Amino acid sequence: DAGITQSPRHKVTETGTPVTLRCHQTENHRYMYWYRQDPGHGLRLIHYSYGVKDTDKGEVSDGYSVSRSKTEDFLLTLESATSSQTSVYFCAITGEGFYGYTFGSGTRLTVV
Amino acid sequence: KNEVEQSPQNLTAQEGEFITINCSYSVGISALHWLQQHPGGGIVSLFMLSSGKKKHGRLIATINIQEKHSSLHITASHPRDSAVYICAVRRGAGNMLTFGGGTRLMVKP
Numbered sequence: 001d002a003g004i005t006q007s008p009r010h011k012v013t014e015t016g017t018p019v020t021l022r023c024h025q026t027e028n029h030r031y032m033y034w035y036r037q038d039p040g041h042g043l044r045l046i047h048y049s050y051g052v053k054d055t056d057k058g059e060v061s062d063g064y065s066v067s068r069s070k071t072e073d074f075l076l077t078l079e080s081a082t083s084s085q086t087s088v089y090f091c092a093i094t095g096e097g098f099y100g101y102t103f104g105s106g107t108r109l110t111v112v
Numbered sequence: 113k114n115e116v117e118q119s120p121q122n123l124t125a126q127e128g129e130f131i132t133i134n135c136s137y138s139v140g141i142s143a144l145h146w147l148q149q150h151p152g153g154g155i156v157s158l159f160m161l162s163s164g165k166k167k168h169g170r171l172i173a174t175i176n177i178q179e180k181h182s183s184l185h186i187t188a189s190h191p192r193d194s195a196v197y198i199c200a201v202r203r204g205a206g207n208m209l210t211f212g213g214g215t216r217l218m219v220k221p
Contacts, residue, residue: 031207042211042212042213043209044211045210050205056206092209098143098160100145100157100160101147101157101160101200102157103147103155103156103157105154106154
């Protein structure tokens, strides 16, 4: 059991279509995050969650929404995908106190 | 100026060499993480530090909170150490990470 899984691993979609990425954890950690990784920009925070139904924006949240209806699942939705959202998306989790971070394997999204 | 700066950006070493990667930050933090990412691969957490020094195998990480500086050392480097090493600082009530730009390390046999 990997503790954190992302799906899908790869996706190609057309501009203007909605896309949902899923992050699932089995660690019962409170905090979940979505980051994107782009050449020249490194990793940047999109949205994060600090509990069920509790979410907040990161530095690059425009065009993205999130939902967390259960502790184990954190969904990232691109309401209308654009080419600028072509990226590698990483989910991550951590717990209360001095817990390390665990990252998912990443989702490579291409918007054409 | 970026809140987290890493140096060098790129590093090439011969197998067996001692390697140092540096990270400086300009914000208040609760912890500092060193991460490793192989080409096309996922991100693995190597260390989380809030003070002092940690060692795991051939890897050593140190942090100086007063100087806002951390270093990652690799002793007896090996080609399998070739990867991108990323420094990230943990901050805020939400424990978010702010990342450095990464150091691309290549170790030649």
